[in-house]
Amino acid sequence: MTWHRPLVGLWRRANSPSSKSPLHPAPDSPHYQPMARVYKVLPPVAELQEVFKYNKITGKLYWRVSPANSVSSGDLCGTVCKHTGYTRVCYKKELYLAHRIIWAIVYKQDPGQILIDHINRIRTDNRVENLRMATCAQNGSNRPTKGAYLTRNGWRAQIQTKGKNVHLGYYSTEAEAAQAYQKAAIELKGQFYFPYA
Numbered sequence: 001m002t003w004h005r006p007l008v009g010l011w012r013r014a015n016s017p018s019s020k021s022p023l024h025p026a027p028d029s030p031h032y033q034p035m036a037r038v039y040k041v042l043p044p045v046a047e048l049q050e051v052f053k054y055n056k057i058t059g060k061l062y063w064r065v066s067p068a069n070s071v072s073s074g075d076l077c078g079t080v081c082k083h084t085g086y087t088r089v090c091y092k093k094e095l096y097l098a099h100r101i102i103w104a105i106v107y108k109q110d111p112g113q114i115l116i117d118h119i120n121r122i123r124t125d126n127r128v129e130n131l132r133m134a135t136c137a138q139n140g141s142n143r144p145t146k147g148a149y150l151t152r153n154g155w156r157a158q159i160q161t162k163g164k165n166v167h168l169g170y171y172s173t174e175a176e177a178a179q180a181y182q183k184a185a186i187e188l189k190g191q192f193y194f195p196y197a
Helices: 006-016 045-051 098-107 136-141 174-192
Strands: 052-055 062-063 088-091 094-097 117-120 131-134 148-151 156-159 164-171
Touching: 045 052, 045 098, 052 098, 062 098, 088 098, 094 098, 098 117, 098 131, 148 174, 156 174, 164 174
Parallel strands: none
Antiparallel strands: 052 062, 088 094, 117 131, 148 156, 156 164
């Protein structure tokens, strides 16, 4: 087979790590390998304390000052990202994770590149007693279920058998997806199935 120069260039671009080509697995694909996340540097703590008001009882974040004409002082901050489940706040045209802002306000320091884990696994529960610093491994081990993955279409259940991932369907809750996985695991693996504690 003879490769023409334009085709070679197209192939290289499509297979480049920086390419956004559909040839690369999507985030909800079982073959997706996420890169280490790099967190944005937060604004100075003094500035955060002037701009935001944190309610320790509810874990909610409010605006002390109005950031835009459409937002008033005292309004609730942020929206929940449907892809990740985390609350994000737009400030000075930058998106920040609400729980990282809260950590900085309470402990008076930017967590930097350290992960902030939600102890009860509820990503919108930003009460300070529900937040803790964690390594990537510790954060991953706080996963409540095996075989359940949050995607843009809901909670996806899948199981691996004979080296291949088998899609079990999408569900509205993590518990339903986990239940579908457990049922399939028992059928496929029998006595060798070991559920998460």
